[in-house]
Amino acid sequence: MSTLWIVTGIEMLIGALAIDILFGEPRAYLQPSMFVRGVSNYFDRYFRKGNLVFAGFAFLLFIVVLYSLPVWVVLHFVSPIMVVYVIIGIIVLKSAFSFTSVREHVKPVIEALEKGSLMEARVYLTRLVRRDTEHLTEAQIASAAIESISKGLIYGCVSPLLYFSVFGLLGAFVAKILNSLDAVIGHRDSRNFEFGRATAVIHTIVNYIPARISAFLIMFSSELMNYKVKSIPLSRAAAMPESINTGWTMGAMATSLNLRLEKVGYYILNPNGFSPTVADVKRALNVYYISAYSFLIIFVVPIMIILYLISL
Numbered sequence: 659m660s661t662l663w664i665v666t667g668i669e670m671l672i673g674a675l676a677i678d679i680l681f682g683e684p685r686a687y688l689q690p691s692m693f694v695r696g697v698s699n700y701f702d703r704y705f706r707k708g709n710l711v712f713a714g715f716a717f718l719l720f721i722v723v724l725y726s727l728p729v730w731v732v733l734h735f736v737s738p739i740m741v742v743y744v745i746i747g748i749i750v751l752k753s754a755f756s757f758t759s760v761r762e763h764v765k766p767v768i769e770a771l772e773k774g775s776l777m778e779a780r781v782y783l784t785r786l787v788r789r790d791t792e793h794l795t796e797a798q799i800a801s802a803a804i805e806s807i808s809k810g811l812i813y814g815c816v817s818p819l820l821y822f823s824v825f826g827l828l829g830a831f832v833a834k835i836l837n838s839l840d841a842v843i844g845h846r847d848s849r850n851f852e853f854g855r856a857t858a859v860i861h862t863i864v865n866y867i868p869a870r871i872s873a874f875l876i877m878f879s880s881e882l883m884n885y886k887v888k889s890i891p892l893s894r895a896a897a898m899p900e901s902i903n904t905g906w907t908m909g910a911m912a913t914s915l916n917l918r919l920e921k922v923g924y925y926i927l928n929p930n931g932f933s934p935t936v937a938d939v940k941r942a943l944n945v946y947y948i949s950a951y952s953f954l955i956i957f958v959v960p961i962m963i964i965l966y967l968i969s970l
Contacts, residue, residue: 664966666744667826668959671819673748674755675954683759691838694721698842706853715856718839725835726828733827747827754818754830757950760810761943767803771796771936789921800934801919804942808876808907813837815950816875817868823961836861846900862903869903871957873910875949880914882948885941899925911942 698721705717729750736742763786770779779799780791786806794802817837821829840861843854873892892906892913899905912919912927917934919927
């Protein structure tokens with residue numbers, strides 16, 4: 659890792675953050691996750707043959723190469739022209755993470771709850787979670803929103819930017835592709851249980867460290883904002899959901915804010931905690947943003963500098 663990469667990397671990070679803060683997310687059809695979803699839905703029919711586990715692994719490699727190879731070629735081609743390289747790097751990096759979209763997605767749910775419209779809140783919640791929202795109570799809606807916020811810290815922030823700090827632009831971009839593909843086929847339903855297994859396993863491995871960093875950041879931010887209260891051990895709450903990664907961030911939110919987070923029929927995190935309200939959703943958003951910006955200061959920039967010093 660050269661001195662030049664440290665400088666350009668930080669420039670890209672600042673530029674991408676500025677775009678995210680000033681303009682938010684681009685149109686849905688310009689987002690990598692939508693491209694991945696569309697291309698996956700088209701091509702997976704050609705891979706669902708024979709041994710579905712191996713076919714799913716081949717499909718994962720196909721999608722990763724299909725998206726990352728053109729990015730690598732473009733970056734390699736423009737690398738001699740530093741200004742162009744940095745501009746394209748900013749665009750690539752911005753496509754890999756998002757801070758502001760979490761608030762944009764959760765805000766309609768908050769507004770609906772504040773005016774007492776549970777039906778409207780349930781509709782908006784379907785944009786955040788896959789579960790059936792038709793009969794959810796106010797507390798269960800708030801719980802689902804808070805869980806979505808905690809997951810967003812891993813996949814929208816910590817995972818891509820951690821891999822950016824270690825592996826550069828392609829590290830962030832591949833992490834984004836993997837997270838997007840897992841959202842498409844990494845499920846335990848009858849259609850994807852075998853075909854999406856390789857994606858789900860690799861996705862779990864790739865996000866193993868980011869999830870635990872995210873849990874630390876949530877607890878650190880809760881303490882910093884004087885939200886943190888005494889509750890059950892995080893390790894107990896983290897073990898309850900099926901996902902060994904998202905359980906850590908959801909458990910961190912539940913224990914740090916002393917909230918009872920529930921997915922009906924599946925799990926209850928911190929069962930003796932308070933039933934979450936719309937005010938708790940707002941607190942969770944505050945924790946999210948303090949965690950995200952703390953991550954940049956505590957982890958991303960120091961890692962880039964340390965790797966540079968090691969390479970000397």
